[in-house]
Amino acid sequence: MKKWIAAAIGTIALAAMSSAPAVAEEGPTPKLVVLISIDQFSADLFGANRGEFRAGLATLAQGIVYANGFHAQGVTETCAGHAVIASGRHPNATGIIANQWFDQRGGVDRYCTDDGIHVAARATRKLGVGPGMLRVSTLGDWLKAASPANRVFSVAGKDRSAIMMGGHRPDGAFWFDGKQGFDSWGTDAAEAQRRLSPLVGINARLAQRLSAPPPAWTYRRESCAAREAVIPLPGGKSFHAHLPPDPAASIPGQPPASGPALPPWFYDQVTVDAAIDLIDRQKLGRSSGTDLLAVGLSATDMVGHAYGTQGPEMCDQMARVDEEVGRLLKRLGDLRIPALVALTADHGGGDIPERLAARGYRDAGRIDTAALLTELNAAARTATGIDWDPLRPAYFDPTQLVVVDAGGRSLGDAALKNRIAAATAARALTQPGIAGAWTAAELRTRKPDARQSPDLMPVADRMALSFYPDRSGDVLLATDPLKIAAPPLPGLFMMGHSGPSDFNRRVPILFWWPGVVYQERALPVRVADVAPTLAAAMRVAPTDAVDGECLELGDPGSACPALPVSSR
Incomplete structure (x- = not known):
């Protein structure tokens, strides 16, 4: 069953960041929208740790909570x-379609x-760096079109x-x-x-921090030590799960990394530092209209x-990302910016x-x-009578295969x-x-039912x-949900998530503003609705x-505006 809810967000009263409740009647638009993405933050992680959150994630979990948000696509x-x-x-x-692919036109x-x-301002990349591969407009582009x-x-x-x-027209993407x-x-x-100039000060301070030895990764939440274990791995090896972690494994055929690495949580910490700096120095949320700040927390x-x-x-990590989100919300509260998060x-x-x-x-x-690639190449040769191996992974992804000539x-x-x-x-x-x-010929002509609830969508x-x-492979594979198509490299790569199973697709979707009345909404919605x-x-x-729809966040009697719906 799919039950899409339509109602106007325009009735939300976004009060200043204080203890005063939000006004029930229609109020002004938010001065600042903060869109946070926590990379790999599954609905399972959210649910399992929800009772342990004490800071920012605890606050957001008292807003409007969709615990069953879904990415509808299969390559996650x-x-x-x-x-x-x-x-x-x-x-x-x-x-x-993915993080990388084989460009069949360009080879x-x-x-x-x-x-x-x-x-890029600092990196040298042979093929450039920017949003040009993105074929559609984004929320930030819509804002810029309406209010430059x-x-x-x-x-x-x-x-x-x-x-x-x-998106394509940001004032800065960092x-x-x-x-x-x-x-x-x-x-x-x-x-x-x-474009990099707004973060010159942040970068100067970072240069000093990065010149020193990286900080140690010790327990922020001591109770996490109860999960320590020695886990047997294939080939008679083992993985010791503990903090601080053992040095990361090296990629076979390559020398080991020199020196200790930055702990993952450092990435979230400096990202929130930069987000707060942008709010402060760019005075986001303190002019007419609405500003947009997107924050991607990658450490999870x-x-x-x-x-x-x-x-x-x-x-x-769950304790640390909770604290970082809390630090961002606290700054918004201190500044009393009417914000929607x-x-x-x-x-x-x-x-x-x-x-x-x-x-x-x-x-x-x-x-x-x-071994799988060898088997599939042999089968293709036998079936067609060709004398070369016709299959190569798209980039290094073994679940997308491209058919190539000799x-x-x-x-x-x-x-x-x-x-x-x-x-x-x-x-x-x-x-x-x-x-x-599935073959490309099958997927190219398949028309998914847009009315299907995302949890019930056929694989x-x-x-x-x-x-x-021209970007997707000629053959797309889905592994069993409990199978990983990679050898274990502790501290470097132990698991992946690019398949169509629900624990890869299902994520939380949370909306919060000061004075919001807590609601738990269990029915599935799509991430495309955000x-x-x-x-x-x-x-x-x-x-x-x-492809998405406007979700009801305001009074039940109001209505979301009509949207130009995709025919795809």
């Missing part, structure tokens, strides 16, 4: 998820911000988070590079430097990939299969992707490509750990919403069609 990765949050469109419209591996148009004088800023621990949430400080993008080097994803979601590392996640994630297996999930394990280029013979893809998909379904396989429809021609909901609160209209 950071860049794709942030594009959905910002635009209200699915990846089959945004063109941002090149492409990262999602390698747009070939813009450049109002400001749009985004700041995050990852470039793909900041750039996608900032990301922490982990080495020098924050970076930004522009049409040329001079403009990129100008770093912890999940490196250590899993059920160990002492993630327990500690929304929080969600770009995707979810699960725990490492070794710990799951120890807890009774017998099917949990890992897939040998090299020279490694995208195969130009469409009929032969379709035969190879069909044989590959059929063979993949016989392999252990593979739960689904093939989820994958179709992640398909974009942008049109915030647009209604800001009194701006999407300039393009949207």
Whole structure:
């Protein structure tokens, strides 16, 4: 069942940040909308830790709570998820299908911000860096179209988070590079430097901090130590889950990293530092109209990939991200800015299969992707009579396969490509750990039912919403939800989250403002609903069609404005 709720956000009274209750009648628009994304903050993590939150997340959980928000798409990765949050469109419209892909027209591996148009202020990237790969407009773009004088800023621990949430026309999109400080993008080097200028002071202070040894990662919440354990890994190895963590494993064939790394929580800390600095120095929320600040907190994803979601590392991270969100809300409260705060996640994630297996999930394990690729190439050769291996992973993603010719280029013979893809998909379904396989020809013509509740959407429809021609693979695979298509590298990469299962798609969606009356809303909604909901609160209209719908946050008797709905 799908039950979409439509009502006007315009009736929300956003009182000043004080203890006074919000006015019940229609009030002014918020002066500042703060859109927070916590990378890999699944609904499971939110629910499991909800009783332990004491700061910012505890506050937001007393607003309007959708505990069952869903990313409708099947490929659940950071860049794709942030594009959905910002635009209200699915990846089959945004063109941002994953973090990276094989550009079949250009014959090149492409990262999602390698747009070939813009450049960074500090980083040197051969293929450029900017939002040019994003094919749709965003919440910030809608605000700029309606009111160019109002400001749009985004700041995050990852470039793909900041750039996608900032959209095409931000006043600044900033990301922490982990080495020098924050970076930004522009049409040329001079403009990129100008855009970076608001964070010159932050970067100067960061330079001093980064010149010193990195801070130690010790327990913020001592009770998390109860989760310490030694976990057996394949090949007779083991992983000691504890803090401070052991040095990270090295990538096979590469030398180990030199020196201790920054703890993941450092990324969230400096991101919130920068967000507060922008609020203060740019005087966000203190002019006519509404300003927008998007904040991407990336450390939860770093912890999940490196250590899993059920160990002492993630327990500690939940305490720390709660504090950082609290620090941001406190600054808004001190300044008494009438603000609307929304929080969600770009995707979810699960725990490492070794710990799951120890807890009774017998099917949990890992897939040998090299052996799988060898098997699928052999099957394709046998089925079609070709004399070369026709399959390569799209970038390094083993669940998206591209059909190539003997020279490694995208195969130009469409009929032969379709035969190879069909044989590959059929063979993949016989392999252990593979739960689904689809060809590009199947997904290109599939039309997902827009009326379907996101929790009940067929898996093939989820994958179709992640398909974009010339960027998606010729064969898309879905692994069993309890299988990881990667070897374990503790402290570096232990688990992934790019599949269509619900623990990868299901995330919380929270809306809060001072004086809000707490409501728990259990029925499923889409993450694509966040942008049109915030647009209604800001009194701006999407300039393009949207896949999401405006959610009711105000009085039941009011109505959300009509939205240009996508026909996709």
